[in-house]
Amino acid sequence: MVYEIGRTKSGLRMGFTTGSCAAAAAKAATYMLLSGETIQQVKLMTPKGIELYLDVEKIRRTEKFAECAIRKYSGDDPDVTNGLLVFARVKKERQTTDTAFYEGNLSLEGGVGVGRITHPGLEQKVGQAAINQIPRKMIFDAVQEICLQKKYQGELSVEISIPEGVDAAKKTFNPRLGIRGGISVLGTSGIVEPMSEKALTDTIYLEMKMIRSSGYERCYIVPGNYGMDFLTEQLELDAELTVKCSNYVGEAIEDARLLGMKGILLIGHVGKWVKLAAGVMNTHSRQADCRMEVLAVHAAMQGADRESVCRIMQCLNTTEALKIIRQLGILEPVMASVMDRIDFYLSGRAGGEFEIGAIMFSNEDGILGKTPNAEQLLERIQNERKQK
Structure with a gap:
């Protein structure tokens, strides 16, 4: 089935996320269970504000449950x-397991083909299904909508399963993240917006050019939504002076040079920014994954013993690695050492043509480190904004 949801500026077809599929399927199944009627299509409002009308497949109804499926459509995104x-x-x-998610009288679990968390460091607890926070909210909201419509106040349990997800997961990075047995239910906007590499890098240039054309000579660079949320909610900075660079840090630095910017401040999560300490300027995991190597080396430089260094190298995510470093009591010097190296590579890439700095954060610790000039650069960006 091909849906015409919308197209990007470059003409690529949009799709919808696994989170939207799960929410729509849960909504349709809840309606059929509470109404006793069969429906062939379900309406879902996504967090992005795009309304979807999705075909309902594989319907099963018994006295005890209702089940159906929504087929994932990725548009022109190679997924x-x-x-x-x-x-x-x-x-x-209502589920009564320790691994289920709960909201009021509703419970949510993952079934076959939905991955399980096997290591700490992700937003879910070990043992829980890999259903991310926004998809969980979408599912609960969709089910609650039908409960209100049908004036149902009893308990309901929802189980999301993706039978083909067991095999599909082998082609993803889930096993490296400690997610076993299936794929993750993902999505922050509910919509898949595909972009070619050229379209992505062109967008970075255009966003920075708009800021420069508005008279600003400095701006913030973030990789994506996590960085943007931290910038606006934790640092309370201005999103209008921010460019999203995705994984293309090197291209963003080059764009700053071409546009005659006087300064850029990179603000990002440790999971991506720690790679900059190895000189990696494309942070996509397909290009390079040196996170544990960087953290292990800098921990060793600060006195970590061999056993601890080996434990860091075995970690699957930065949260797990930082926990070990924190337990050793060397988090602050390790982060200072990492930030010095990040400063070395960023300064080298900028070639002295403009100011460049970085702030690195984690969800658990907040700001982990800053390059030596980050505070000064931050102040200059804020002052420039006030003068406009």
Whole structure:
């Protein structure tokens, strides 16, 4: 099935996320369970504000449950999940397991093909299904909408399963993240917006050019939504002076040079920014993944013993590695050492033509480190904004 949801500026077809599939399937199954009627299509409002009308497949209804599926559509995004069926089974009971998610009288679990968290450091607890926060909210909201419509106040359990997700997960980075047995239910906006590499890098240039054309000579650079949220919510900085660079840090630095910027401040999560300490300027995991190597080396430089260095090298994510470093009591000097190296590579890439600095954060610790000139550069950007 091909949906015409919308197109990007470059003409690529949009799709919808596994989170939207799960929420729509849960909504349809809840409606059929509570109404006793069969429906062939379900309406879902996504967090992005785009309304979807999705075909309902594989319908099963019994006295105890209703089940159906929504087929994932990725548009022109090359995604291994494209075409997979995302099932939801809804029952008039509430889960009582330690691994389920709960909201009021509703419970949510993952079934076959939905990955399980096996290592700490992700937003879910070990043992829970890899259903991310926004998709969980979408699912609960969609089910609650039908409960209110049908004036149902009893308990309901929702199980999301993706049978083909077991095999699809082998083509993803889930095993390296400590997610076993299936794929993740993802999505922050509910919509997949595909972009070619050229379209992405062109967008970085255009966003920075708009800021420069507005009379500003300095701006912030963030990799994506996490960086933007930290910038606006934690640092309370101005999103209008921010460019999203995705994984293309090197291209963003080059664009700053071409546009005659006088300064850029990079603000990002440790999971991406720590790679800059190895001189990696494309932070996508397909290009390079040196996170543990960087942290292990800098921990060793600050006195970590061999056993601890080996434990860091075995970590699957930066949260896990930072926990070990924190337990050793060397987090602050390690981060200072990492930031010095980041400063070395960023300054080298900028070639002395403009100011460049970085702030690195984690969800657990907040700001982990800053390059030596970050505070000064931050102040200059803020002053420039006040003068406009």
